Structure formats: structure tokens, C-alpha cells
Amino acid sequence: MSPKAWRGLYVIGSYDRRITLYNQQVRALTLTRCLFNTGVLNKGAKVAVVGGGAAGMTCAIAAACAGAQVTLYETAPVLLPRQRPAAHRYLHPHIYDWPADNSRKDQAGLPLLDWTAGTADAVTKQLIQEFEKWKHLLSCELRLSHTVTYLEQIAGKPGDPLVRLRATGPMGALVNEEYHATIIAVGFEEDGAPQGSSTRIPGDNTFSYWVPDGLSHITGTRGTKQRVLISGTGDGGLIDLARACIADFKHDLMLEMIAGSPHAYRLAQEIAKIDLQTRTEQQRSVGTPTYLYSKYSALEFSQETLQLITQLPQSHTEVFLNYHGPSVFTLNSAIINRLIALMLIKSSRVSLVEGRVVRIDQPSGAKQVVFAHDDGKESVLPFDRIVLRHGQDGQYMERLFPKIHECCRELGGRLAELGIGGTIDQSTLDFFEQAKLNYPPDI
């Protein structure tokens, strides 16, 4: 998207809701193709890309492949700093679309920086290899340990640069450059509200989603099961729910087993129908609560389906899933994750706890989680381990670039509804296949 009143400035995905590595790459490729196809950018244009995650790397190589002179700024000393250490996380390009056709294909199928499903550290390696392979052939400069601190609109003659960028490099070195286009791909920060933020829940010490946390290897002491609370029913929370329940959890095997089962597939199709109907109802009657959980619970879970879960070894844990609002689930998570969670609940491996987590106290021994309820009352439950997966606080762009955020707010809120960034379209594939012909065939 391009913020209102800014020329030459674009933001990739920071205001969207449905965010995956693959979606962000699709957004990066589609935006770049559109900028060149419509003549907003031409060969030789100076382009800055801010952020060396999957979106920024893809955008930088795409723009350079289309003929731009690109500089990629990344604040960390390495590319993909978030996913790099995450050997405990599994990334699949399409599985969040299951039960849709082709969602089990493990190849992303992108014209540039393509990758195959794997652990996050392995996917990181593939992406960096692809990035390096292209970078040395193209006009693409990588500035690691450079934080972009300021962006400013400049008024010039047609064809002049439109954006002035300031960045701080190693040892405080200052960079001041002008670009025809600057593409912000700073992502979403770590999940959870940052330390010191007013929205951070007091007592919360949850690791970022990408930091190894040992949740799938919990062992009890002297026969006592560890009481684990997973709070939040987005994709992060639902995946951690399965990790906490199943001993030695293997995410890739779990996804393969569920997506490959005809019983689970039938249920997923029923869930997809309920979702579609719920979306239509929501559009008609704004503000009406959605009771997805009761609709899903009415579906028939056969013994064969539940056995997919019950045959797996149970962790030495007693697991609780916390949600807040009228329904356990929302439409914002992937069907496969909701189905796994439903199966865990139906197999009595998970208990539900309603309420908004407001505080975590630790007077001595177990942590006490304080939940607030809609009737104004509070309740307290003890847990040995607490994982809060409440998503990002949504204020990252505001903290980084307040003036730009001001201009993005209105359009940003509507982007999720437009469904941009789902899968790669044929025009974008064709555009980059053509652009790649300008480079040696051994690539």
C-alpha cells in the first residue's frame, strides 16, 4: 500500500491481518511488478528497501531484477533475524489454506527467492542462499546493521527522487540518501507488546514465537503434571497448544497426518462452510458476536478422526487454553490449526478457560494468573508455565514512523478485507520470468 499524501513510499503488509512468510513475499513481488508495469518505476530507478525479512529481501531482489538500483537496509547484523534461530518452528508456504486445492504442495512456487517447507532455520538458509545467488548479479547493495530512522517526502521535478532516507549504521555512522521509491518492509516486531509498553501484561515473560522455548519437551517432577496455560487462539497460540499437549511434538508430521486424513479433510470442509456462512453473516450484521466454537462443536467427530490425536503420546502436562470473548475461535487463524485444537479439546486433552489475562503474580511457587471477566469480576488460577500468544500490539509502525503511520491508518484498516497477497498471480509470475531472462541461464 502507499500511504495517503506520500509519493514514492510503499508499505508491505504491516497493516494486514493474514500474514505469513509466503504472503509477504507475494505482496513484495506483486507490488514491485505493479510499480514497473505502470511506469511508476523504470530501469535505473534508485530504490531503498527497509527491512531484511522475507518481504524486504524478496522486494529488493525483485526490484533489482526489474532493473532498479536497490539498497536494502536491515537493522540486525544478519538477514532474517527473526526466523534464523527457530529450529523448533516449521514453515509451510500453503498449508494455512488447507483444505483448499494445492495447499499441501510444499514448494512456494515463487519466481524469485523460492523455498520448500522446512524448519524455520532451514527455510532461512534457503532464502539467504537464493538472495546471495541473485545479489551479486544485480545492482543490489546490502546494508546490514543499518537502522532507518527517518523518511521525508521531497518535492522535485518529474523524474527526481521523491523520498529522503536517514539511517544509522555501525558505530553511529549516519547515512543520508535520496530515492525514487522507498519500500517499508519492517514487518511486525516481536510478538507481544514490548517491555515497557503500556499494553504489556504485568508479569508476562513469554518468549517470542521464534525463540526456542522447550515447550514440546516438558517433563514432570515426581509424577506431578505441569499445569500449562496457553493464552490466545491465533495461529501461534494454537500451534503452541499442540506442542504443550503432545510429547515430542513434530509439527511437520502432525500437519501431514491431519491434512492427509480423509476424515479430517471432511471435517475441514465443514468448518470452511461454517466460516463462509459466518463471514457473510458478519458482513450483514456488523458487531454481532460470532459463536464459531458452538457451531464447530456440533460437527460429528468420528472415532477415526479423534484417534489421529489420541494415538499420539501425551506430554506430562495438564493444558489449559485461554480465550476471551464470545467464542474460543476466530476466523483469523488457519483451519488446520483450529481443527487440531478442536480435536485436542474433544479428546479431553485440553480444558478451556474464559477471561482476559490482566496480570501474572508470583508470590511463591506457581504463578497465579488473574483473569478479568465481562461481569466485572476477577478469577485467579495457578500455572507452572504460561505462554501468552496475543499477537503484536499493532503499534510498530506508529513507534517507528509516526508521520507515515498517520497517513496509513485509514487504508491499512481496510486491507485485510481486500484479500491482497493471497497467492501469486500469473501476471506477476510472467513478469519475473521475463525479467530473469536478462541474466545468465545457469541461475
Ligand SMILES: Cc1cc2nc3c(=O)[nH]c(=O)nc-3n(C[C@H](O)[C@H](O)[C@H](O)COP(=O)(O)OP(=O)(O)OC[C@H]3O[C@@H](n4cnc5c(N)ncnc54)[C@H](O)[C@@H]3O)c2cc1C
Ligand atoms: C506468533 C507468530 C506466529 C507466526 N507463524 C507463522 C507461520 O507459521 N508461518 C508463516 O509463514 N509465518 C508465520 N508468522 C509470520 C511471520 O513471522 C511473518 O510473516 C514474517 O516474519 C513477515 O516477514 P516480513 O519480512 O514482513 O517481516 P519481518 O520478518 O518482521 O522482517 C522485518 C525486518 O525489518 C527489520 N527492521 C525493522 N525496523 C527497521 C528499521 N527501522 N530499519 C531497518 N530494518 C528494520 C527487522 O530487523 C526485521 O529483520 C508468525 C508470526 C508470529 C508473530
